[in-house]
Amino acid sequence: MSTSATGDLDAWRELPAQQQPDWDDPDELRAVAAELAAQPPLVFAGECDQLKAQLADVARGEAFVLQGGDCAETFTGANADAVKNKLKTLLQMAVVLTYAATVPVVKIGRMAGQYAKPRSKPVEARGGLELPAYRGDAVNGLDFDAESRRNDPHRLLKAYHCSAVTLNLCRAFTKGGYADLRQVHAWNQDFVAHSKSGRRYERLAGEIDRALTFMKACGVSPDEFHGVEFYSSHEALLLEYERALTRIDSLSGLPYDVSAHFLWIGERTRQLDGAHVEFLRHIRNPIGVKLGPGTSADDALALMKRLNPEEEPGRLTFITRMGAGKIREALPPLIEKVHQSGAPVAWVCDPMHGNTFEAPSGHKTRRLDDVLDEVAGFFEVHRALGTHPGGIHIEFTGDDVTECVGGAEGLAEGDLHQRYETACDPRLNRGQSLDLAFLVAELYRKSS
Numbered sequence: 001m002s003t004s005a006t007g008d009l010d011a012w013r014e015l016p017a018q019q020q021p022d023w024d025d026p027d028e029l030r031a032v033a034a035e036l037a038a039q040p041p042l043v044f045a046g047e048c049d050q051l052k053a054q055l056a057d058v059a060r061g062e063a064f065v066l067q068g069g070d071c072a073e074t075f076t077g078a079n080a081d082a083v084k085n086k087l088k089t090l091l092q093m094a095v096v097l098t099y100a101a102t103v104p105v106v107k108i109g110r111m112a113g114q115y116a117k118p119r120s121k122p123v124e125a126r127g128g129l130e131l132p133a134y135r136g137d138a139v140n141g142l143d144f145d146a147e148s149r150r151n152d153p154h155r156l157l158k159a160y161h162c163s164a165v166t167l168n169l170c171r172a173f174t175k176g177g178y179a180d181l182r183q184v185h186a187w188n189q190d191f192v193a194h195s196k197s198g199r200r201y202e203r204l205a206g207e208i209d210r211a212l213t214f215m216k217a218c219g220v221s222p223d224e225f226h227g228v229e230f231y232s233s234h235e236a237l238l239l240e241y242e243r244a245l246t247r248i249d250s251l252s253g254l255p256y257d258v259s260a261h262f263l264w265i266g267e268r269t270r271q272l273d274g275a276h277v278e279f280l281r282h283i284r285n286p287i288g289v290k291l292g293p294g295t296s297a298d299d300a301l302a303l304m305k306r307l308n309p310e311e312e313p314g315r316l317t318f319i320t321r322m323g324a325g326k327i328r329e330a331l332p333p334l335i336e337k338v339h340q341s342g343a344p345v346a347w348v349c350d351p352m353h354g355n356t357f358e359a360p361s362g363h364k365t366r367r368l369d370d371v372l373d374e375v376a377g378f379f380e381v382h383r384a385l386g387t388h389p390g391g392i393h394i395e396f397t398g399d400d401v402t403e404c405v406g407g408a409e410g411l412a413e414g415d416l417h418q419r420y421e422t423a424c425d426p427r428l429n430r431g432q433s434l435d436l437a438f439l440v441a442e443l444y445r446k447s448s
């Protein structure tokens, strides 16, 4: 295959790659990569292009993104109940946001592939024992013993198979009737009736109810509401895995990473001359880049030029994760410079990663109030600049875990130990996620 059409998909190998595990045995890694390269695609190029078109709408201000799921998916979490609960919560949030934003909401799961984590430190020490840090189920195990923490390339195959299982469930749930709008709305009504803060949301839920009744009276076919489009995404961290799952699309002759519809580059791996940027610039999927508070306007512009030189609409999303205390100062210069260039970019707010702190109990946590404040800041900045606040990116689960503090149930730091189940960073639980959706809906309306 000529590299002129596809770019050099292996040029990244010559560049520094941050956050790659020290795999136990390079021969084993090569054998696993060859096996992965022979597996069927998880997603198709046409689906990636369809998402790209929807993200182009986001960049134009005509749609909103809801992207979310676990911080770190686990192999044991690839089961019907866990996936169903997450999807149910995502769909419930999406209905509220669609009504408030009055534009389509593009639904993207941090699901079906989010099995690898960048870490602050390569090792973890406990009671005098030092072992490799947990880097996600695709690399090693969470249990703190030498066997579990071994960086085992065979886990990459298991990550592929768990992604396939999860995506299959997502496709079945979102197309097979589970995502029916009337059903999702009924779940929201139930939440409003039984949540402590329900009263506050009664009005919005009532408005949605009347809108549905109105549509029915107008004769809109109930089948229109039966299924939704759902897309998968994860951080493109493990380059051997992503490279092995990159294929040349038979129709266009262009390379797509078929491990997920949307891939993003993390804050720790977005070096302009690094391996991740080099690899992702060649694949044709829609991609994102996380931007933390240390990002300069020139950094953002340079990333944009490198990753989307042809200014293709929908190709590039900037996912900002500044922290509630910094977003109002850090975000405007980036938006201004990128906007001045005229190139299309979708702006999405990740209000989780800049707001993590350690509770006295040692649990990593986040305050729902900080999360909301960062989203509020995101809306304020965009409204002031006349640009579009294009969406939110969150870490959540459909279960009743106790990992973040605040919300209608008044979860406090002293409650964190009760159901602290995340494999890495703290997630919003089901109630907190729905609180967030209703509160963001209120913010959206106030600011538009």
Ligand SMILES: O=C[C@H](O)[C@H](O)COP(=O)(O)O
Pocket: 071, 117, 118, 119, 120, 121, 424, 425
């Ligand atoms: O999810 C993001 C990162 O992987 C995570 O914040 C790193 O956490 P650490 O600082 O505990 O390594």
Ligand SMILES: C=C(OP(=O)(O)O)C(=O)O
Pocket: 071, 118, 235, 265, 266, 267, 268, 290, 291, 321, 353
């Ligand atoms: C590691 C993550 O975020 P960031 O790169 O923004 O730190 C993440 O989203 O899992």
